[in-house]
Amino acid sequence: MTGYFLQAFIYLVAAVIAVPLAKRFGLGSVLGYLIAGVVIGPVVGLVGEEASVIQHFAEFGVVMMLFVVGLELEPKMLWAMRHRLMGLGGLQVVLTAAAVMAIALYFEVQWTIALTIGLVFTLSSTAIVLQTFNEKGLGKTDGGRSAFSVLLFQDIAVIPMLAFIPLLALPELVDKAQQLASTAAQQHQEVSLVAGLPGWAYALVITGAIALLVVGGHYLSRPLFRFVASSGLREIFTATALMLVIGIAAMMSLVGLSPALGAFLAGVVLANSEFRHELESSIEPFKGLLLGLFFITVGAGVNFAWLWQELGVIVLMTLGLMLLKVLVLLLLSLLFKIRKSDRWLFALSLAQAGEFGFVLVSYSVQNNVLPTDLAQTLLLVVALSMFLTPGLFIAFEKLILPRYRAAPDAREADIIEEQGPVIIAGVGRFGQVVNRLLTANGVNTVVLDHQISQVDILRSINVKSYFGDATRPDLLHTAGIEEASLLVVSMDNPESATELVKYVKHTYPQVKILARAFDRGHAYMLRRAGADFIQKETLxxxxxxxxxxxxxxxxxxxxxxxxxxxxxxxxxxxxxxxxxxxxxxxxxxxxxxxxxxxxxxxxxxxxxxxxxDRSDKHSNSERGWTPPPKGYEEVLEGDEPIDPAAAKADITP
Amino acid sequence: MSTTHKRVLLLLAHPSQHRSEVNIPLFNAAKAIDGVTAVDLYGEYPTFDIDIECEQQRLIEHDIVIFQFPLYWYSTPAILKEWQDLVLEYGFAYGTDGTVLKGKTFFCAVSAGGKEDAYQAQGYNHFTVRQLLAPLEQTASLTGMHYLAPLVLFGARTAIEDDFMARHIGQWQRLLKALVEDRVNVHLTAKLDCLNHHLDTIIERER
Incomplete structure (x- = not known):
């Protein structure tokens, strides 16, 4: 027991110190975790053997990440961006993978390995890039949007890749692995439902499992969540969310499919559900921590001896890879007419290899597709390219942007920046009216309420609303408070409304807050908490x-x-x-x-x-359509025309 | 060359700005000029609850007052009438002690749907725009302000299609600059129907 505590403590200390430091230096959290791993692993040697065991466990973070990616992909949104997604994303993946594979083949690498390397290197780092876009406000630019489409396509492409890679297994590695496995299998039998089934039955089982997932996700999850939500116990909701993801992962493993694929599908199925934001915020911390753990184990697994030994090759490969990726992206930007600074943003932001590269490499090693030595080198190349990414963003800001700013566009006004959504917290009698006025005017709103019955009613009349307690920071985060233009606080409970205003004003000062006050005293409390606009509900x-x-x-x-x-x-x-x-x-x-x-x-x-106004006397304080005093016209008649020229003008109306 | 710059108060009255094709571009062009205070009356007083104190203070602080509006039934949109009724009080704008506006300059920048030849005795509107705006001219006279003939954008509904917005904006900015720099000969405008074709005459010392 003590041993576990110590290890957990070491991992947590490393993360707690390294990640905030990395963020402060503009490196992003992924690099922070990697550095933390490098420090506690190869540098100090505090952790060693068990890192690879933990890594298996931490890979579950990737499953959760795909669940969250799925949750954020409403089928409708997916459809709207299909051209960029398939065109830009598809071509990027195919061209980069093909180019990398061709180069690998030129160096006389076996074709299965060359293809795997191509697949590993074609991916970019969603975590680093999206986070940097958010920090620097580049997400709404044309370049940022195009980069997002590519990242999304890559995230989805990972799933077929995970299914495909085992097919590339090398016979000699498989043999070796089987010897090892047969000894291990005696103690540790892997559970499988499909072990001895003939091909047609296997296909049937898989189809059945996916159908169960989609139909169950659509029809059974709602009553379940509603039942849990009505209990009002937050931790039980979290437990339900975890149960769902773990259950899906288990079911998929049982039938021999990728758990990540199952989680992604379940996410997409639930993307339209009223529990979407609540689910996302329940899973998010687990996902974040597990992914963090995963990156730490990757960092801890870096073989420094190997790095020094192969330094020249690794550095050359990294630089070559980044150059190649930039060239492919520049070519695509020409094809898809991404212009000026956006073109450079698009090309430079996606030049690195990504965290899914780590997943693919370790997955490939497990499936005997890559020899361990090569995997070591590949991991180092991926990590090094990620280390260099913040530098590219800095180069973009310092060298490329000023050039395009100096020569202003001939175009007239820029396209109006897309407005962030308006978040409405609480849609009882009050919030409903606010929401109706806004949506009737085409404003994009995200409506949250902690009473499931309220959400049910609104959903039944086609108001897009979500279940959840808006005073929880994580729920606000998944509802998109960072990009929101306004927050309307219209909840019933005065105390939690004040708390919410205080929290949001402090954490996201850029968001304007419009609050409903219960009475005068509450209005003052809201004002002190920082609300920008306050209306008393009854005045x-x-x-x-x-x-x-x-x-x-x-x-x-x-x-x-x-x-x-x-x-x-x-x-x-x-x-x-x-x-x-x-x-x-x-x-x-x-x-x-x-x-x-x-x-x-x-x-x-x-x-x-x-x-x-009732007084009959004329006084200076009296205002509004006040008649002049009696007898005033006698004075005016005595006046001379003030502007003789104007008075003499020949005007006969 | 005079160094004293005049301060221009531009009061825009346009109740449906999301449909505006000419007045908003003109208003924005005016904002870009130093010395012009541009006020959107419908924007500031959406419920017509005009702040008399604030509006009078604005008048005190400026030398030239311009009403900018689309011609509605041969007159101003409602809020400009409301503004006159409330702000031009006895004892402020007229009457024994009402001398605040004396010596200031006033005119209207108007957009009109009809073509220029419609606003003639022989045209279907029978009166010139200046004749139609006679109440404002008399208000200026009673309050002691110099009255300039109106600047009119005729055929405003097709100004964009007919491609003369750019020219009109140019004229408008040229006039505003001349007003700020006090280079407009007020007396030369006395007999004009509108300023449109006479900027070369009334603007002096142009660089």
């Missing part, structure tokens, strides 16, 4: 009803409208003063209740303002 409707009352009493409707406006204006003007007083009172618990005094003063101000 305006109460004013309307008050206005109706005045009309019933015989006041002229237009006059009532003016009085209502005056009331609103004074209320707004004095709210600053009252807010200050409230801040003083509530923090210092002062004895003289300054706030109450000011409130009474406000009531007086409103009363005077309302009655002011």
């Amino acid at each position: 305006l409707s109460a004013l309307e009803l008050g206005a109706d009352a005045m009309k019933c009493l015989g006041f002229h409707p237009f006059h009532v409208e003016q009085q209502k406006n005056t009331f609103k204006r004074i209320e707004k003007r004095s709210s600053d003063i009252l807010y200050q007083a409230w801040c003083d009172d509530s923090s210092g618990e002062r004895f003289d209740n300054n706030y109450r005094k000011l409130f009474i003063e406000l009531e007086e101000t409103i009363k005077t303002a309302m009655t002011r």
